[in-house]
Amino acid sequence: ARGTFIKLALRRAQAISVIDAALILDIEADTIKAASITLGAVAPTIIHAVEAEQYLTGKPLTDDVFEEAARITMNAAKPIDDVRGSAAYRREMVRVCTQRGLKAIRDGHEQNGMPSEPILLWGKESTNGTRPASEQFPAAAIQTTINGKKYSFTSGHNKTLLRLLREDANLIGTKEGCAEGECGACTVFLDGKAVMACLVPAPRAHGAEIVTVEGLATDGELHAVQETFIEHGAVQCGYCTPGFLMSSAMLLEEKSNPTRNEIEQAITGNLCRCTGYYKIVQAIEDAGNRIQET
Ligand code: FES
Ligand code: FES
Known part of the structure; x- marks a missing residue:
């Protein structure tokens, strides 16, 4: 078939x-x-x-x-x-x-225009594994790990993950652009995959490992994409930047030396209204080179 x-x-x-x-x-x-x-x-x-x-x-x-x-x-x-x-x-x-x-x-043209190895932003060890719904949607507290720190939320079950992060965990680096899956400003990692937090129900965080833009730097050292975004001036108002950084960082985890086309695929889900995309693409390319050199 x-x-x-x-x-x-x-x-x-x-x-x-x-x-x-x-x-x-x-x-x-x-x-x-x-x-x-x-x-x-x-x-x-x-x-x-x-x-x-x-x-x-x-x-x-x-x-x-x-x-x-x-x-x-x-x-x-x-x-x-x-x-x-x-x-x-x-x-x-x-x-x-x-x-x-x-x-x-x-x-026989059905695959025309489709990349043979699409960028999924699922990291290196992408799996389709999902946990049972009973584990994902707790009746009691939402116990989760965000940027390596344990959290327990007794409310917020009816929120999106984006609102839980911003309003209950007070992590306001993740932005709400559209709240309906169009702009990518709310991109975070959930169990090693890039997701749009505005489309994820907050209880899905239960038992999960979440990384937000606040967790991208390690031990006070900026991630390579954070450094190159600054150096290339790939930021103007900065509203879209947390989402771009997360998509770029996950791309470089998935493919440390991406082609320009793969970079463009990786950020097709992120919208920037003021910088334009050239500097962003250059910054990601440069971050890839930097990671290769280390
Ligand atoms: S706020 Fe989530 S995609 Fe726009
Ligand atoms: S820097 Fe303003 S929207 Fe991207």
Whole structure:
């Protein structure tokens, strides 16, 4: 089986989808043996376009079949109107993206434009391991470690991790830019992965190791990215800087000698409204060189 994932959004990373679709076709001798079509951002939860999947099964790989499957898929979408797009636009985009994706799979182009080794900001030892929900969401105090120090929070269960850090742990280095996963200003490390604290429920911190920008320097020594951001003038108002520093530091943990393209991938989820990106990219490149030399 081969598949593709299409996301329609302002940016590829982090920015919330206007719509997204995951398409998988199991093809045998020019006939579709099985199909899976999953849609995001068009219903309260991710949904399968079951009727379209059934329609495709046993069909040939023709343009007409894909056109009809895309039309059926569009009817499965029940999107809302919001600032990112109207419901009508979203439905139409589901149709267009589904048709495009199915053709790309048939024609063998489904991986075009995708990096073969994407930067995940999951550090060196990335795992998909998750702890049981009972451990993650405690009824009692949230016991956690932040920047190597133990904390116990008896309130804040209904907050985001970002608010817990700023309001309860009094660690205000982590910033709130958008509070909805678009800007990356709230990036912290959670169990060795970069996450957006504004999208993480505070109880997820229970039993976890968290690092914020306040914990990036060790023993009074700035992290290499902190040094090079200063030297390159990669900071103006500084509001986005904690997020950029955390993404950059995690990139350099994942790949100590990243290419320019990998640096750009790593910071696609971070927005800066005043410095621009050249100095930031140069600072990260320089930090990588510095780490290589030590
Ligand atoms: S991504 Fe903007 S505040 Fe979290
Ligand atoms: S330095 Fe101002 S938003 Fe980036």
